[in-house]
Amino acid sequence: MSQAIRYARYGGPEVLTLDDVPLPDPGPGQVRVAVRAAGVNGIDWKLRRGFVDRGQLSAGPAGVGVEFAGTVDALGAGVGTGTGTAVDLGAGAGGWRVGQAVFGRVLSGAVATHVPADVGNLLAMPAWLSFEQAAALPVAVDTAWRTLRELDVKEGHTLLIHAVAGGVGLVAAQLARARGVRVVGTASPARHDFLRELGVRPVEYGGDGGDGGDGGDGGDGMAGRVRAAAPEGVDAVLDASGRDVLAMSVELAGGPDRVVTIADGRAAEYGVRFSRGTGGPPLAEVFADVLPLLERGALRVPIERTFPLERTADAHRLSEEGHLLGKIVITVP
Numbered sequence: 001m002s003q004a005i006r007y008a009r010y011g012g013p014e015v016l017t018l019d020d021v022p023l024p025d026p027g028p029g030q031v032r033v034a035v036r037a038a039g040v041n042g043i044d045w046k047l048r049r050g051f052v053d054r055g056q057l058s059a060g061p062a063g064v065g066v067e068f069a070g071t072v073d074a075l076g077a078g079v080g081t082g083t084g085t086a087v088d089l090g091a092g093a094g095g096w097r098v099g100q101a102v103f104g105r106v107l108s109g110a111v112a113t114h115v116p117a118d119v120g121n122l123l124a125m126p127a128w129l130s131f132e133q134a135a136a137l138p139v140a141v142d143t144a145w146r147t148l149r150e151l152d153v154k155e156g157h158t159l160l161i162h163a164v165a166g167g168v169g170l171v172a173a174q175l176a177r178a179r180g181v182r183v184v185g186t187a188s189p190a191r192h193d194f195l196r197e198l199g200v201r202p203v204e205y206g207g208d209g210g211d212g213g214d215g216g217d218g219g220d221g222m223a224g225r226v227r228a229a230a231p232e233g234v235d236a237v238l239d240a241s242g243r244d245v246l247a248m249s250v251e252l253a254g255g256p257d258r259v260v261t262i263a264d265g266r267a268a269e270y271g272v273r274f275s276r277g278t279g280g281p282p283l284a285e286v287f288a289d290v291l292p293l294l295e296r297g298a299l300r301v302p303i304e305r306t307f308p309l310e311r312t313a314d315a316h317r318l319s320e321e322g323h324l325l326g327k328i329v330i331t332v333p
């Protein structure tokens with residue numbers, strides 16, 4: 001038997017239930033993972049509320065969670081010695097094996113005791129990572145890495161990141177800094193000292209675009225504060241906020257092709273690219289680049305809070321409030 005957090009109707013966190021479910025069988029090209037930790041993401045509650053429609057309730061109750069860390073528990077057909085990205089990431093010549101520590105992504109169902117996962121979206125977990133830390137990485141790292149590539153930011157450029165203190169924002173900021181890019185980022189004042197430690201020039205949000213009033217700056221608003229923080233000008237913008245900042249961002253960057261959003265569904269209205277998690281570079285390519293930075297402490301992904309599996313609804317409440325430093329992680333016994 002297995003347990004999974006699921007919902008049978010759209011709604012708030014209260015629709016989530018911890019259900020006994022049959023132990024899932026791994027299909028061809030999959031392994032079954034005994035989950036030890038799962039990351040929480042905005043997409044989890046957007047799907048649960050029905051704001052994003054992937055037909056998630058069409059075949060009965062839906063699972064939640066798109067990223068996990070755990071141990072391989074069973075191998076599906078065609079998976080075993082010498083297959084998959086484990087070899088590329090230094091797991092040795094053995095390939096996937098039962099008992100191996102792994103982390104990765106699924107379309108849904110990671111918040112459970114067991115999840116079937118495609119080996120193409122699976123990585124061998126280095127011994128220096130904890131399960132909690134590994135579970136916090138796939139979405140934030142993949143999204144940050146992909147969007148920086150889409151924006152083609154280079155040494156000497158100045159990048160503005162909206163919601164820089166969230167999981168994606170923090171990773172994007174640090175990857176950009178490691179490449180010699182100047183980073184300006186919007187966040188609440190409580191985050192500013194931490195952001196400065198990472199080499200980010202923090203700017204308070206609110207004012208023209210974004211939520212809040214005029215930010216107490218006499219009406220010049222957020223764009224004015226960004227210009228003051230980046231007198232050299234802004235070359236590119238990553239919008240990880242989705243709170244009505246695209247018009248301002250296009251103006252600051254000098255054109256819509258210099259702006260990417262991962263959170264504003266009205267991107268097309270502004271001629272801005274909406275970057276999705278599907279069809280991006282393979283996880284193995286992204287992490288081959290990023291794991292060395294994590295290992296030597298040049299990239300940090302803070303975990304704001306962990307919750308046990310049975311308190312997933314509380315984790316979703318905190319995620320929906322939208323004021324996090326880094327990630328929320330669910331731990332699984």
Ligand SMILES: NC(=O)c1ccc[n+]([C@@H]2O[C@H](COP(=O)([O-])OP(=O)(O)OC[C@H]3O[C@@H](n4cnc5c(N)ncnc54)[C@H](OP(=O)(O)O)[C@@H]3O)[C@@H](O)[C@H]2O)c1
Nearest residue numbers: 042043163165166167168187188205262263276277323324
């Ligand atoms: N398209 C994709 O591939 C993709 C992938 C991952 C995430 N996403 C989406 O991208 C967004 C960010 O996700 P995430 O996981 O990085 O972070 P998150 O946890 O959703 O965002 C939390 C951050 O938002 C900040 N914030 C709140 N109100 C703000 C405002 N008005 N202006 C600027 N920042 C504000 C908070 O800063 P303070 O605490 O300082 O208030 C906090 O650090 C979510 O909407 C998520 O669903 C999309």
